Amino acid sequence: MDKWLRSTWFIRILSLFLAILMWASVSSDNTSNPESSFLNGNSTDKEIVENVPVDIRLDSEELVVSGVPQVANVTLEGPTSQVAPVALQQNFSLYVELNELGAGTHEVPIQHSGISSQIQVTTEPETVEVTVERRISQSFQPSVEFLNESELGEEWEVGEPEIEPSSVEVIGAASVLSQVAVVKSMVNLEGVDSSIEARETPVKVYDEEGNELNVIVDPSTVSIDIPVARSQKDVPVTFQAEGEIAEGASVTSITSDVEQVTIYGPQEVLGDINQISGVEVETDGLSETTKKQVEIELPEGVSDVEPETAEVQIEITND
Structure with a gap:
């Protein structure tokens, strides 16, 4: 035995054998231990990012779109080193591409940009049904609704309001404009003890059930004068x-x-x-x-x- 220990070749062979044992041990640990895989950069991850805004890509000002959700959820799957920063920073975007579509109803996918090709991306919903229509406009005379009029007290009188301009343009899809029931501005009378002069108030558009419609109003505000005096x-x-x-x-x-x-x-x-x-x-x-x-x-x-x-x-x- 002492003779073997003094042999250079014996020591080399023994060292090689021990090295093989150590490599086999480490390889086995890496296979069974996910944390070791993470350290070696081979781990995968799955993240869900909720309520990501959905943009509409449509260059034509003559068309109007309905049916596109405001937000969608995104599932990201891929290498942890790729997924984690994207989920944290959310420096990507979702959109529907409508530039090649004409008027009508279409099933279109929600697409994404700014995400590495190494990451698998799934949106919820994956597709949406959108309606593309010609944009039209129609003139309406806005009315005034008083809020908290009872707070004035019995001895106060509210006169007839004057609105400038007296009419506004409501712009949107023909199917939406057909639902217009009320175009009005609301004025809060709580705490009022004198006439209201030139108050700038937003104009809102509602259907018969009181739901606000998604349309464009031009101008979006009106100036209102309201005589308020004690009886x-x-x-x-x-x-x-x-x-x-x-x-x-x-x-x-x-x-x-x-x-x-x-x-x-x-x-x-x-x-x-x-x-x-x-x-x-x-x-x-x-x-x-x-x-x-x-x-x-x-x-x-x-x-x-x-x-x-x-x-x-x-x-x-x-x-």
């Missing part, structure tokens, strides 16, 4: 003496520069008031002509009056 009414006012005047004196007249006042309140209340009569003027103990400031009392249901006071002249004569 008011001008009524005459009269005055009467209240109290015992001095002995031997008498009230011949009570006059004022204020002959009528403006009252504010709910319209149904104002409709029943035609005058404010008998505003009391204190004359107790007076013996000569006198001027006084008199407060004008509010009739029931009235929220305000202008002016709130009036100067009166009490004409008194003595026997």
